[in-house]
Amino acid sequence: MSLSPYVPIVGLFALAALFALFSVAIAPFVGPRRYNRAKLDAYECGIEPTPQPIGGGRFPVKFYLTAMLFIVFDIEIIFLYPWAVSFNQLGVFGFIEMILFIGTVFVAYAYVWRRGGLDWD
Amino acid sequence: MKPLAQDPTLNDFGHDPWWIVLIKVVVVFAFLVVMTLFAIWYERRVVARMQVRPGPNRNGPFGLLQSLADGLKLAFKEDIMPKLADKAVFFIAPVISTVCAFTAFSIMPFGPVVSLFGHKTPLQLTDIPVAVLLVLACSGLGIYGVVLGGWASGSTYPLLGGLRSSAQMISYEVAMGLSIVAVFMTSGTMSTSGIVAAQAGSDTHWGPITAPSWYAILLLPSFVIYFVSAIGETNRAPFDLPEAESELVGGFHTEYSSLKFALFFLAEYINMVTVSALCTTLFLGGWRAPWPISLWAGANSGWWPMLWFTIKILLLLFVFVWLRGTLPRLRYDQFMRFGWKVLIPANLIWIVALSGIKTLQKSDWDGTKRTMVVVGVVILLLIVALVWPSKKEPEKLTVADQIAARPDGSFPLPPLDLVVPVNPRAKRITASREEPVTVGAPDDSTGPKEA
Numbered sequence: 001m002s003l004s005p006y007v008p009i010v011g012l013f014a015l016a017a018l019f020a021l022f023s024v025a026i027a028p029f030v031g032p033r034r035y036n037r038a039k040l041d042a043y044e045c046g047i048e049p050t051p052q053p054i055g056g057g058r059f060p061v062k063f064y065l066t067a068m069l070f071i072v073f074d075i076e077i078i079f080l081y082p083w084a085v086s087f088n089q090l091g092v093f094g095f096i097e098m099i100l101f102i103g104t105v106f107v108a109y110a111y112v113w114r115r116g117g118l119d120w121d
Numbered sequence: 122m123k124p125l126a127q128d129p130t131l132n133d134f135g136h137d138p139w140w141i142v143l144i145k146v147v148v149v150f151a152f153l154v155v156m157t158l159f160a161i162w163y164e165r166r167v168v169a170r171m172q173v174r175p176g177p178n179r180n181g182p183f184g185l186l187q188s189l190a191d192g193l194k195l196a197f198k199e200d201i202m203p204k205l206a207d208k209a210v211f212f213i214a215p216v217i218s219t220v221c222a223f224t225a226f227s228i229m230p231f232g233p234v235v236s237l238f239g240h241k242t243p244l245q246l247t248d249i250p251v252a253v254l255l256v257l258a259c260s261g262l263g264i265y266g267v268v269l270g271g272w273a274s275g276s277t278y279p280l281l282g283g284l285r286s287s288a289q290m291i292s293y294e295v296a297m298g299l300s301i302v303a304v305f306m307t308s309g310t311m312s313t314s315g316i317v318a319a320q321a322g323s324d325t326h327w328g329p330i331t332a333p334s335w336y337a338i339l340l341l342p343s344f345v346i347y348f349v350s351a352i353g354e355t356n357r358a359p360f361d362l363p364e365a366e367s368e369l370v371g372g373f374h375t376e377y378s379s380l381k382f383a384l385f386f387l388a389e390y391i392n393m394v395t396v397s398a399l400c401t402t403l404f405l406g407g408w409r410a411p412w413p414i415s416l417w418a419g420a421n422s423g424w425w426p427m428l429w430f431t432i433k434i435l436l437l438l439f440v441f442v443w444l445r446g447t448l449p450r451l452r453y454d455q456f457m458r459f460g461w462k463v464l465i466p467a468n469l470i471w472i473v474a475l476s477g478i479k480t481l482q483k484s485d486w487d488g489t490k491r492t493m494v495v496v497g498v499v500i501l502l503l504i505v506a507l508v509w510p511s512k513k514e515p516e517k518l519t520v521a522d523q524i525a526a527r528p529d530g531s532f533p534l535p536p537l538d539l540v541v542p543v544n545p546r547a548k549r550i551t552a553s554r555e556e557p558v559t560v561g562a563p564d565d566s567t568g569p570k571e572a
Binding site for chain 1: 215
């Protein structure tokens with residue numbers, strides 16, 4: 001009997017998940033429990049913690065922009081991988097196609113650069 | 122040349138019976154845990170040696186059991202759940218980080234085909250046609266653990282640390298993903314065993330010295346970019362901004378304690394081992410012995426390759442520690458600028474240049490046509506360089522000009538005529554440095570003696 005090559009990945013995943021869930025689950029029971037109100041407050045180096053709005057509050061829009069740029073480039077990578085693997089069979093046609101593709105993404109990249117989307121003040 | 126027949130290929134995977142799969146899963150799991158314990162001790166010892174102090178040397182031989190003792194101590198610490206934390210997410214975040222870190226290692230090749238209890242099997246848990254993509258996917262999913270852990274803590278520092286980490290990790294994941302495109306182009310496969318096999322067998326000989334056909338040499342720019350982005354990806358110094366102690370206390374895991382903190386710590390070190398192992402596989406010839414050892418015929422067969430693989434990982438981990446011991450931390454804007462404005466365009470240009478060179482080599486054009494293409498590209502680059510808009514820095518205004526340029530109705534300014542008196546102490550120090558002390562000088566007898 002033999003198993004698909006994907007099964008061992010699931011096996012390692014399952015073992016790691018069991019280990020991690022077990023550790024997280026036993027942590028409250030093996031450690032001591034000594035109640036102290038200050039211990040349960042947010043840690044801010046000893047000062048009174050700043051009030052937090054429920055649900056995490058707001059953070060700079062810059063992070064959203066980075067995430068969106070990441071999607072653009074990640075999709076570029078996903079398209080580049082199959083091209084790279086079969087590069088030897090594609091020849092000149094594949095090369096020119098990929099120049100056009102990278103060039104197109106590069107236009108968007110140059111635009112973001114000029115508009116200051118990559119500057120982190 | 123060594124026989125290549127024992128090299129595992131994609132077809133050799135998926136034939137193991139269930140008990141061999143089970144043994145391999147447990148061995149890989151144990152390898153990662155032991156490597157983590159060892160890497161923590163190793164890092165502390167190496168960085169201590171760099172700072173001229175002994176480092177942990179009390180528990181066990183050479184202090185080797187120190188990290189085990191630390192792990193056990195963490196298990197018996199109080200598990201604190203902050204009042205404002207989102208309980209379910211706070212619980213699950215370290216699990217996500219750890220599981221992703223472990224799973225990423227499942228496709229690392231440790232060695233060639235060996236015989237295990239009479240059953241021939243490759244020294245590798247498994248291999249799939251998109252093996253390297255699996256590593257990238259796992260490190261991408263691992264970011265969820267960090268950002269959710271930071272968000273669920275309900276506290277300011279972890280939130281900022283988690284956001285910073287996620288922005289940093291996705292930025293450097295782009296650079297990392299682009300840097301290995303050149304490896305796929307050269308090897309023509311994405312399976313890790315295939316990439317190791319592709320790096321064997323075409324060694325260059327310079328007299329007695331044999332240069333290995335490692336992609337680190339063949340594709341040097343890719344190797345450099347990969348390693349730099351791997352440091353950014355694993356949040357290590359000098360790119361350890363999410364854990365910048367002076368700004369963010371501990372970053373995303375500030376509120377974590379006990380075994381939950383230990384899991385984050387474990388995930389971080391496993392990620393270090395994983396990027397080192399991937400670097401070894403993609404660029405440093407994988408489990409194959411380097412040159413002087415490879416002269417010995419048995420070096421690349423049997424169980425020995427596991428040793429070479431581990432040694433290569435440890436050498437790369439040493440470089441991680443070395444960088445930590447040497448370089449100061451970058452500022453966040455410098456760091457993001459480096460990732461987006463240097464690494465990514467350099468990567469794209471390198472990919473285009475490499476594919477151009479390879480296409481030119483393969484084409485059946487004669488010498489004149491090739492030369493014309495090369496000259497054409499050079500002329501094109503020169504034209505681009507000539508018309509590239511130069512950046513004009515705005516002229517710096519003096520204080521007086523700035524005051525004059527203020528619009529009417531601005532808030533009043535006090536007179537800016539403060540003259541800072543010279544510090545008498547500074548004067549004495551400068552004087553004693555510049556002029557040789559003359560005998561009988563009025564200050565000399567009363568002033569403090571120099572140590």
